[in-house]
Each structure stands twice: as structure tokens, then as C-alpha cells.
Amino acid sequence: MSGIFEYNGGSIVGMKGKNCIAMACDRRFGQQMSTITTNYQKVFKIQDNILLALSGLNSDIHTFYALMEKEINLYNLKENRKMKPTTFANLVASALYERRFGPFFVTPIVAGLENGKPILATYDSIGCKSDLDDFQVGGTGGNYIYGACEAFFKPDLSPEELEEVIGQSLVSGCDRDSLSGWGGVVYVLTEQKLTVKILKTKQT
Amino acid sequence: MIDFDPSTFGLAHTYQKEDKDEINTLSMPSAPQVIYRSLNGPTQTNGGNKLNNFKHGTTTLGFVFKEGILLAVDSRASMGSFLSSEQVRKVIEINEYLLGTMAGGAADCQYWLAYLANHCRTYELKNGSKLSVAAASKFLQGILIGYKNSGLSMGCMIAGTDLSGQHLYYIDNDGMRLKGDIFSVGSGSTYAYGVLDNHYRYDLSLDEAVELGVRAIYHATHRDTASGGVVRVYHIHQNGWTKVHDGIDVVDLHYKFAQQKGLVGDGDEAKQRLF
Numbered sequence: 172m173s174g175i176f177e178y179n180g181g182s183i184v185g186m187k188g189k190n191c192i193a194m195a196c197d198r199r200f201g202q203q204m205s206t207i208t209t210n211y212q213k214v215f216k217i218q219d220n221i222l223l224a225l226s227g228l229n230s231d232i233h234t235f236y237a238l239m240e241k242e243i244n245l246y247n248l249k250e251n252r253k254m255k256p257t258t259f260a261n262l263v264a265s266a267l268y269e270r271r272f273g274p275f276f277v278t279p280i281v282a283g284l285e286n287g288k289p290i291l292a293t294y295d296s297i298g299c300k301s302d303l304d305d306f307q308v309g310g311t312g313g314n315y316i317y318g319a320c321e322a323f324f325k326p327d328l329s330p331e332e333l334e335e336v337i338g339q340s341l342v343s344g345c346d347r348d349s350l351s352g353w354g355g356v357v358y359v360l361t362e363q364k365l366t367v368k369i370l371k372t373k374q375t
Numbered sequence: 376m377i378d379f380d381p382s383t384f385g386l387a388h389t390y391q392k393e394d395k396d397e398i399n400t401l402s403m404p405s406a407p408q409v410i411y412r413s414l415n416g417p418t419q420t421n422g423g424n425k426l427n428n429f430k431h432g433t434t435t436l437g438f439v440f441k442e443g444i445l446l447a448v449d450s451r452a453s454m455g456s457f458l459s460s461e462q463v464r465k466v467i468e469i470n471e472y473l474l475g476t477m478a479g480g481a482a483d484c485q486y487w488l489a490y491l492a493n494h495c496r497t498y499e500l501k502n503g504s505k506l507s508v509a510a511a512s513k514f515l516q517g518i519l520i521g522y523k524n525s526g527l528s529m530g531c532m533i534a535g536t537d538l539s540g541q542h543l544y545y546i547d548n549d550g551m552r553l554k555g556d557i558f559s560v561g562s563g564s565t566y567a568y569g570v571l572d573n574h575y576r577y578d579l580s581l582d583e584a585v586e587l588g589v590r591a592i593y594h595a596t597h598r599d600t601a602s603g604g605v606v607r608v609y610h611i612h613q614n615g616w617t618k619v620h621d622g623i624d625v626v627d628l629h630y631k632f633a634q635q636k637g638l639v640g641d642g643d644e645a646k647q648r649l650f
Contacts, residue, residue, distance in 0.1 A: 177456060180600070200641060203563055204432070204600045208641025216650040311456055349432075349600040350456045354642045356649055367649050369641055374629040375596045375603035 175276045176227050176296075178203060180350025182312030183213055183224040184341055185280040186324065187305045188288040188333035191361040192197035192282040193223045195341040197312070197372075209353040209374065216365065217243050220249060220284045222358055226310030227277035227296070233246070235275045238266060243333050250337035256283025260292040267298030278309040287362055308344075316344030333366065334359045342372050398438045405553055406490065406518075409525045432601025434563030434592055435465055435476040436571060439556045440579045443541045443612035444534045447588030448476055449563070449596050450604030450622065461604035462622075464505065470495055471615045473511060473535035478560045479528035479548065485527065491515050508535040512544035514554055520550035530560040534611050541611050563595030563602035572592050593628045 183196045198209035214224045215236050220255040221238060242262060254262075260281045267275060274296045280316050281292045292300050293307035303309075306324055308316045319340040328336060338357045345352040355370035435448040448465040451458065459554035465477040467520040469483065477484035494514055498506045506514075519527065527548040534543045545553045545560065557575060559567040570591040581629065589606050590591040596602045633640025 180456070201600065206598050206600065210645060210647060212647070214648060214650075312387075347458050348456055349453050349458050349603075358650065365650060369643060369649075371630075371641055373603075373626045374640065374642065375625050 173325060175176060176278075177311055177350060178268050179227070179229040180311045180348075181211075181226045181228070181229075182308070182310035182316060182341065182345055182348065182351040183221075183280055184308045184313075184316050184320065184337060184338050184344070185224060185228045185282045185291050185293070185306065186328075186333060187239050187282075187291050187325040189329060190233050190287050190289065190346060191330045191359060192222070192284060192289045192291060193333045193337045193359045194222050194280065194282050195337045195355060195357045195370075196224055196226070197310075197341065197345050197351045198356060199352055201350065202230055202340070204349075206320070212356075214358050215240075215355065216358075217259065218253055218283075219365075220360065221254070222282045222360060222365075223261050224282070224309070225273075225277045225279040226279075226313075226325070231275040231277045233268075235279070239263065240326075242266070246313075254291040256281070256285045259283065260290065260302065263292070264294060264298040264300040267294055267296065271297055280309055284360060285343075285364060297354060304342075310351060312344045312348030315347040316340050319343040330359050330366070334366070338368070338370055342370060346373060379640075390525040409522060433465060433478045433561035433598075434559065434567050434595035434599060434602040435478050435532065435561055435571070436557075436559040436564070436567050436588060437476065437534050437543050438558070438571065438575060438584070438588075439541065439543050439583050440575075441579055442579075442581045442584065443536070443610060444543050444583045445588050445619075446474060446476060446534055446609045446611070447592045448560055448607050449602045449625070450607060451596070451602055452481065453601050456600075458603075463604070464607070466607055466609055469533075469535075469602055471509075471534065472505060472537065473508065474609055474611060474616050476532045476534075476560065479529040479637050483527050483529045483548070484531055487515065487518060487533070490518070491533075506539060507537040507539070508533060508542040508544065509537075509554075511535065512546055514548060515546050519546065519548055522548070532558055532560060535611055536611055536615060558592070559595075561602065563592075563599035566595040567591040568597045585610070588627065589620070589623060590632075593625050593632065596625045597629060604633070 185194045194318045196213040196216050200208045217223050242253050279294050284292045292302040324337045355372050357368045359366045391646050432453050450463045452460040452463045467475045467488040475488040495506045529548045540586045545558045592606045608620040610617050630640045
């Protein structure tokens with residue numbers, strides 16, 4: 172329970188499907204054992220085809236998101252085009268390493284669709300990028316969500332199935348972590364649309 | 376001559392008794408000996424960080440009212456941030472007229488409340504009358520003072536009925552023993568006190584008291600991460616105790632209370648933009 176990554180608590184998970192990606196997060200904002208609010212946003216839409224999920228210290232979640240929002244806005248203005256998800260994934264790694272000796276206490280997951288192909292990348296807090304797996308987790312409840320993911324996940328799921336699988340994994344995982352939960356949100360991104368669904372979970 | 380040695384009373388002996396046949400039915404494993412006493416103050420449980428001391432992760436409450444005493448507890452056990460169980464029984468049934476609540480170290484509470492139960496029964500057999508709640512709680516206090524600073528962790532309430540009525544005592548590992556009308560113990564106690572103090576009256580009816588206890592525990596489980604699971608409620612009256620609720624799921628309570636207020640209960644009443 173001690174530790175800067177456990178101070179606020181929270182869990183995130185990202186998954187790849189067939190030409191779609193999904194991200195889910197819990198909604199708790201707490202300070203150690205006390206819950207402050209139950210509607211904190213941890214998944215952000217950076218661009219129409221890129222989602223950024225952040226877990227860790229809530230202050231740094233907000234700051235890092237603001238930094239990435241600035242970077243992508245400046246890129247759009249300077250280059251007059253949208254940023255590719257693989258480029259953004261690299262940008263996140265560089266931005267984290269820039270603070271190598273005073274890091275942001277976040278563990279991001281980046282998910283996006285590049286020419287219809289799903290991209291998923293996860294990082295440690297100083298920018299080591301890993302984009303090899305089909306699902307990734309982060310946060311205090313991460314390890315418990317891994318177990319549920321391994322059980323429910325199959326490659327090439329449709330958007331509806333992926334939404335179901337990621338929702339169940341998040342909820343099962345958060346039920347074993349006292350610092351995560353208090354609601355859940357699932358984002359499913361396809362070429363055509365972004366679906367956002369609020370999950371009814373344990374509020375304890 | 377029939378042998379009335381109490382240690383063999385009731386055992387049929389038709390052969391020469393040998394030492395190895397001795398079954399001392401009245402002895403218990405002897406209580407743990409303290410090997411090391413810290414010279415620097417109380418032995419810290421959990422690295423000394425009181426704020427994160429999850430061994431006190433719980434919410435228990437008890438209050439006295441005109442129909443007797445109501446005890447309500449949650450059922451969550453956590454090891455750090457990992458939830459090890461949501462189904463723990465935190466009210467220990469000492470005997471048919473005494474109940475103890477568990478907060479702090481589960482092993483400590485279970486062992487010493489069972490030890491107290493043994494002592495109460497022995498007293499009853501030797502003296503022909505039941506031990507009073509005051510005496511039972513004082514006996515436990517005496518034990519805990521003996522283990523002071525050795526690292527025991529217990530914050531329990533002893534509630535029961537005797538010839539002078541129903542009484543509620545708070546006992547903790549520092550050797551504190553307090554008689555009172557309202558107690559809440561554990562990491563969620565601050566949240567429970569808020570609800571309890573708001574609606575407590577001595578002349579509550581049984582149904583109102585149960586509702587108050589359940590509500591107070593629910594609110595604590597919602598805000599405190601170390602409390603959750605189900606609510607268990609016991610009522611102590613002049614004929615002993617009854618289990619009013621064996622386990623009401625706090626998740627169901629949350630959505631029921633939200634619906635009563637006309638809300639959904641998903642925490643998003645502000646309907647903020649999510650992307």
C-alpha cells in the first residue's frame with residue numbers, strides 16, 4: 172500500500188480485436204484507503220483514432236495527458252496532418268524518457284487504429300515501450316486483470332465480443348483489488364466509431 | 376472406589392490406569408509466551424505506518440438502545456490492497472449470551488475470544504452462575520494488558536446480556552476497556568460514526584435500529600477500501616442474542632439506496648464527458 176503508484180489506485184486494460192481496439196478503466200479517485208470521487212477519467216481520446224489510458228498517480232495522469240494533448244495539437248498545426256498511432260506510441264516513450272531522473276508516476280497504454288490495423292503499446296514509467304502483446308494491463312489491479320484476460324481473451328474478436336471480454340476482465344480484476352473499482356468505462360474504437368459504455372460495478 | 380479425579384471424570388476405566396492414558400480434558404494448549412519485549416515502545420505491526428495498517432481494515436459498530444444492543448459488521452479481509460476474502464465472519468459467538476466483534480488481527484481476535492469463551496464456561500460450571508459482561512470484558516482486558524507492547528492487534532467490542540441488563544464494552548490491545556452506548560471500530564469507523572451519530576436515538580425500534588446499523592456499515596464500505604463484502608447484523612436482548620441478518624450484499628444496498636433517491640448509482644450523476 173505504500174508507494175507512489177499505490178497512492179491513488181486505479182486499473183486500466185487495453186485489448187486488440189479484429190480491426191478494432193478496446194480500452195477499459197475503473198473510475199475511482201482515492202487517497203490511500205479513502206475514496207474521494209467515483210467519476211475520474213483515465214482514458215483520453217488523443218485523436219479520432221488514438222486512445223491513451225493512464226494509471227498511477229492521478230496528478231501525473233492529468234499532467235501527462237495535458238502534455239500529450241499539447242504535443243499532438245502542435246503536431247497537427249505544424250505538419251497539417253494527423254499523427255499516426257505508431258508515431259504517437261513513440262512520442263509517449265520519448266516524453267517519458269525525457270523525465271528519466273524525475274519521472275512521471277504513470278504507466279500508460281496507447282491504443283489506436285492505423286489503416287484499420289490495431290496498435291497497442293504499453294510502457295513502464297520511464298518509457299520502455301512494449302507493443303508485442305494482444306492485451307495489456309496497468310495499475311494496482313493489473314495483475315488480477317491479467318488472470319481474467321488470459322481466461323477470456325481470444326484473438327480476432329469482433330467489437331461487440333471485445334467489449335464484453337474487456338468489461339468482464341476489468342470487473343473481475345477490480346473485484347480483487349481494494350484500490351480499484353467504483354465503476355468502469357469501456358471504450359471500443361473501430362474505423363467507423365468510438366463506443367463508450369459505463370459499467371455497473373461494485374461500488375465498494 | 377470410584378475415582379473422582381476431575382481429569383478422568385466420565386471416562387470408563389476397567390483396567391489399570393497408566394500414565395499414557397491420562398487425558399486431561401480440562402486443559403487447553405497453554406497461552407503463547409512473550410519471548411521478546413520491545414524496549415523502544417510497542418512492536419509495530421505492518422512496518423509502523425499506522426495510516427496503511429490494513430490489519431485494522433474493517434468496519435464494526437455496536438450501539439445500545441431500548442430493545443437491547445445492535446451489532447453490525449462488514450465482512451472484508453485484505454492483505455495490503457489484495458482482497459483475500461469478502462465473506463469473513465467478524466462477529467464471534469462467544470456463548471449464547473455474549474458476542475465479540477473482530478477488528479485488527481483476525482488470529483488474535485479469534486484465539487482470545489475463544490479463550491474467553493472457555494473461561495466463561497469454566498466459571499459457569501464451577502460457580503453455578505453465568506459470568507457477567509463486565510467481568511468477562513475485564514478478564515479479556517487483563518489478558519491484553521499482559522501482552523501489552525508485544526504486537527497484538529485487537530479492537531473488539533464485547534456485548535452481552537446478564538442479570539443487570541445488556542451491556543457493551545470496547546476492548547483494545549493497549550489494555551483500554553470502555554463501557555459505552557455507541558462504538559464503531561476499524562478503518563471505516565469514521566464514516567460509520569457520521570451516519571450513526573446523525574440518526575441514533577435510545578428509543579429506536581428494533582427495525583429502525585437494524586436499518587441504521589445496515590446503513591452505517593454500507594456508507595463505510597462505500598468510502599473505505601478496506602471495508603466491504605456483506606453486512607451481518609446481530610441483536611442482543613434479555614434472552615441472549617439473535618442473528619438478524621447473516622449477510623446483506625453491500626452492492627445491492629448501494630443500488631437500492633441510490634434508487635430510493637431517484638439516482639442510478641453509477642457515480643456519474645454529473646454526467647461528464649468521457650472522451
